[in-house]
Amino acid sequence: MSIADWPRDAIEAMLARALELKDLRRRRVPVRSLDGCSVLLYFAKPSLRTFVTFEVGVAELGGTAVYLPPGQVQLGEREPPEDVARNLSRWCHGIVARTYGHDVLQTLATHATVPVINALTDWLHPCQAMADALTMHEHGDLRTDPLTYIGDGNNMCHSLINLAACLGMRLVVSTPAGYAPDPAVVNPALERGAKSGAEIRFVADPREAVKGAAFIYTDVWASMGQESEAEARRRVFRPFQVNAELVALAPGARILHCLPAHRGEEITADVFESERAIVFDQAENRLHAQKAILELLIAS
Secondary structure (H helix, E strand, O other): OOHHHOOHHHHHHHHHHHHHHHHHHHOOOOOOOOOOOEEEEEEOOOOOHHHHHHHHHHHHOOOEEEEEOHHHHOEOOOEOHHHHHHHHHHHOOEEEEEOOOHHHHHHHHHHOOOOEEEOOOOOOOHHHHHHHHHHHHHHOOOOOOOEEEEOOOOHHHHHHHHHHHHHOOEEEEEOOOOOOOOHHHHHHHHHHHHHHOOEEEEOOOHHHHOOOOOEEEEOOOOOOOOHHHHHHHHHHHHHHOEOHHHHOOOOOOEEEEOOOOOEOOOEOHHHHOOOOEOHHHHHHHHHHHHHHHHHHHHHO
16 A cells, blocks of 8 residues: 555645654653564665664664565576465564655565555655655644645655545656656546645646745755766756755745765755755654554554
């Protein structure tokens, strides 16, 4: 399941629980909801925030995190994903998987008999979107404060569109021609958004897109696996850089980035380091949002 498949009240409950867990951690109150549980971490892609926050999150909830290096299992080469999923289900209470192809994650989820959590694929990044929602809630109002996403119509953009449709948010997406989010994500989200009260718009000009924004979000121009396209993408995406000139069109808007950031490309160093940037609040909230996800899917 993705955010697109969850009912609104379940997403809101996870966000509320994430806030509780954040407060409990601040007060050093132990939470042992995963006591006796083992969670398998499979990361085919490099990771800082996702890996550390899942490993720490499992430990803080009283569980055991088991890291399975991709070279150890050689998923799809030494053994098919279907068999790996069925084996892991006999030993672990949950699987956290970060893969390139979304189909690999879907195969694991289909054949596992324990919950499989999407820690990022080329298609979606739902755990980041949950942390983003938590961060925007702490700094504003999710239902009324407009969010503008500037850049590539990638996995992060897809997940923010799903989030907006689920929670009834106001979202503007601005991407270069040829780099728009996939209609397979957009069309169902627009249908759901019509029911949730969401306002999702697509504006070609980033200068127009940021006007009235309470939050401005960007991501790297070339994601993992797109390194060969990096130079061509720099030329296409240059007008979509989040810089001082652009953010001046949205006075007071907070700046979001899922990290890692390439200063001087999608965002300038002065904007990234400004007081308006809340990117490390987002990074911190990965821990709390993911602990709430782990509790809901595994502890229950």
